Amino acid sequence: MALKKSDLYSSLWASCDQLRGGMDASQYKDYILTLLFVKYVSDKAKTDPNSLIEVPKGGSFDAMLAAKGDKEIGDRFNKIIAKLAEANDLRNVIDQADFNDEEKLGKGKEMQDRLSKLVTIFNDLDFRGSRAEGDDLLGDAYEYLMRHFATESGKSKGQFYTPAEVSRILAKVVGIGPKTRQDQTVYDPACGSGSLLLKAAAEAPRGMTIYGQEKDNATWALCKMNMILHGNEIADIAKGDTITSPHFTKGDHLRTFDYIVMNPPFSVKSWNNGLENDYGRFEYGRPPEKNGDYAFLLHALTSLRSTGKAAIILPHGVLFRGHAETTIRTRLLKQGFIKGVIGLPANLFYGTGIPACVVILDKENAQARTGVFMIDASKGFMKDGPKNRLRSQDIHKIVDTFTNQIEIERYSRMVPMSEIADPNNDYNLNIPRYIDASEPEDLQDLSAHLHGGIPDRDLDALQPYWDAFPQLRSQIFTANRPGYSDLAIDVSAVQQAIFDAPGFHKLRAEATGIVEDWFAAHRDTLAGVTADTIPNELIATISDDLLARFKPVPLLDEYNIYEQLMTYWHDTMHDDVYLIMADGWQGAARPRKAIDDKERKLTETPDLVVGSGRGASKYKMDLIPPSLMVSTYYYDRAAEIDNLTAAVEEATRAVEEYIEEHAVDDGLLAEAMDDDKITKALAAARLREAKKLRGEPAEIKTLQHLIKLYDAEAEAKKSVKELQTALDETVLSEYGNLTEDDVKTLVLDNKWHATVVRRVASEVEALTLDLVARIQQLGERYAATVSDLDAELDSLEAKVADHLAAMGVGR
Incomplete structure (x- = not known):
């Protein structure tokens, strides 16, 4: 039986615990992803005779599994991976991680146990049915791992990964979609681990022809593996510095592509070290010597076909910085190449915490472009651990708004080129110049504070509510004087009045x-x-x-x-x-039986427990939880248990109240107390002693009544337990009777x-609660006028004077 995806991801992440020892995330990710790769291609080879990856004898995951417990397990792993690499021309790609590194994996028995546990965990994963389409086990598991690795790697080492949510935005705003042809090209000049490229290509149902270049050797290897894991074995991923040594060239010119998506490193200071040929990239100006943002942007522009489109993640500085960058920005705007700018929330990316923007370039009909479409999406996000994260609604709203060029107050607008070129703006694209995303100031009304009443302008601002609830305003407000209204009901009654409104x-x-x-x-x-x-x-x-x-x-x-x-x-x-x-x-x-594997840190909370102690059977019902079965088929029995549970609570309360009444100092239960507690056993022991010593009849009677209350509580608890046990057993057996x-x-x-x-x-x-909160805020704000406050102050001063006089303090 399959586990939930989330459980499988937990299993995969647990494998990282086996390696954490002396490594940080930027190092152990290479081991985990290499094993993931070997497991995937081995599983795929068993079911797909047309697999482009050859798995030779002795170069498979099964060979790694056979090395479990071997004293030379690390060396054997390296040799197995080397065989697989040799058979597929993947040397220096999948063999980057050294599984025999004692500094990272421990010596002798420590390495043997660690790698044996690791390969056991991966053996539980089955990728034979994986389609690697981004919604299957492998694609989602890889995404899950990459996000965790990037989070743990920190700012300096997390740049290899572009959050999937941002990747989807870039793909959609450049126009990749259902109509995109398989022979159309997508290119990422700074592709990192390839996550952005893959997400972009995944937006095209028939796939795309993929190109990329990455400078860092280890990250390039990661990208190559990533492409194969996602069924893009023929993707052309080059190694090297895109700016100084671009791989995709034709003579002295750059090759061109249909779409470009890119998340380059921000503000690189040494971008032109070793630069000999600019390949015509700096036609519109040369970027500053110590800031490479425009070098990447211009590289993308030059790499676009005549109808090509690009989306590039850059720091906001590219929108407004001066000097050489002003010259470049002005020329690009005059040419009509910049189609749009999208401001994103801060702290989205793993390489930096600063807010970034997406610059959209479009060569198609550029000369006819008369404005730049801007979106300020900086406020739409959710917190996700140490980072911010775009929600599904944020992604959809950004894409809908940009694609359809919808103008929304305080969010988006088409900014005419004449406004951008105005001397007051001078081709500055800083988004706040054109979109005021701040919330309207909540103004205090001096007249209302002096004379009372709620300003009608504050109520008029709630017009969408009055449109939805037509009679509500007249029901809860009355006229005070021109321009002001009073609450017709008490502030505390506002919520119920709104909930009762027909609207x-x-x-x-x-x-x-x-x-x-x-x-x-x-x-x-x-x-x-x-x-x-x-x-x-x-x-x-x-x-x-x-x-x-x-x-x-x-x-x-x-x-x-x-x-x-x-x-x-x-x-x-x-x-x-x-x-x-x-x-x-x-x-x-x-x-299914609940997982209880403490060694792998995979202990599930069961949905149903039948039996008790060591003989208890613990079950998980992932698709149909027991509560759903009970509410559908056994709601009458559940109601009976609820009633009995209420009786238990009442019996417990009776015990507590009786003890509280009689256990005070010199009370009838004081002698039975032990450390401020009195259990049934203590009460019974004291009762036997009191009878033996012929104690006070009142104490004996009190102890007998307490024991009776304890017995009633125990009986009620027993009844609940018996009924719950019977219901649990019935529900468990009922699962076997369910038809499709x-x-x-x-x-x-x-x-x-x-x-x-x-x-x-x-x-x-x-x-509706938002409306309640606003009305209550306004009602309380203007409830007391200055005259009321003065009267209250006079009253308090008079009381103070009276108290002082009573104490004999002279005036």
């Missing part, structure tokens, strides 16, 4: 209805998930449709609704789909559909 119920019902119609339209597609499903295409289809359906709904932000679905997809649905693809609907629904139709109903209707409905309803409630 709120109408909006919630409309949102629910849209989700119902949306799910009904796609239910058959979701029910048809099989081993041939492509998850990325599935979620793209249904999520885009949900976004489109909510676009005309007033007040609700369609991108927030979209994010609710995408978050659920990443958290749960993607794993569910993967399990169904791997094991079928019924197979994926079967319970049963499983589909549970997953599609009771899990996926019900969850999306709840999430969308929460979005309606959240925006």
